Amino acid sequence: MRAVVLGIGNTILTDEAAGVRSVELLELRYQVPDNVLVIDGGTSGMEMIEDLSDLDFLIVIDVVKTGAAPGTVVKIAGDEIPVFFRRKLSPHQIALPDVLASLELLDAMPKEIIVLGVEPISLELGMEMTPTIAEQVPVLVEMAVAELRARGYQLDALSAKVD
Numbered sequence: 553m554r555a556v557v558l559g560i561g562n563t564i565l566t567d568e569a570a571g572v573r574s575v576e577l578l579e580l581r582y583q584v585p586d587n588v589l590v591i592d593g594g595t596s597g598m599e600m601i602e603d604l605s606d607l608d609f610l611i612v613i614d615v616v617k618t619g620a621a622p623g624t625v626v627k628i629a630g631d632e633i634p635v636f637f638r639r640k641l642s643p644h645q646i647a648l649p650d651v652l653a654s655l656e657l658l659d660a661m662p663k664e665i666i667v668l669g670v671e672p673i674s675l676e677l678g679m680e681m682t683p684t685i686a687e688q689v690p691v692l693v694e695m696a697v698a699e700l701r702a703r704g705y706q707l708d709a710l711s712a713k714v715d
Contacts, residue, residue: 553587555609555705556662557696558600560593560648567672567685571614574668574692582697583708597647601654607662609703611696612648615685616669623684625691628667664703668695 559575562568575590584590591603604610618626655661670692673682681689697707 553608553704554606555588555611555700555703556591556604556607557588557611557613557700558591558593558604559613560595561614562595564677564679566674566676566678567670567681568615568675569681570670570672570685570689570692571612573681573686573689574613574696577689578693578696581693581710583710585706588700588705588707593648595647598651598654600651601658604651604662605655605658605660608664609700609705610662610665611699612665612667613692613696614667614669615672615675616667618669618671620671622671622673623688624671625688625695626667626669626671627695628669629665633665633667666699668692668699 557575557578559571559573561571563572572592572594575592578584579590589603591600593600616626616628618624620626652661652665670685670688673684680686700707
């Protein structure tokens, strides 16, 4: 069983950094097994094809525009995934649908994909997330860990928690 936790986003656009900051925190808080790859995808695109090919499970962590209140954490799965990728929040989201479409053409799609996200407050130029969104980063991490554990992946907490 192979899984990837992919954090995507742009760290110079305030809340857009939530996905990247989530995977950073995941690696600080947990011993990740060899069959789980944690990727800071930033604003990457097609160069991720190899890492995302033939996975059993893909978790994408990102900011999402669902129309919910800012700071709302959401899980998008199943039939909702294609709908999510049709609504573009920022330029990096153009790349991931292209990667997934290519994987589908190559018959290498992940068997299961979920998106864990938070509704942003600001996407303005800036290096700091808004406090409300920053507070949701540990929530996204715990959601990702719970999803992995529910599928049999063994993640052990490291002794010192880092916030």
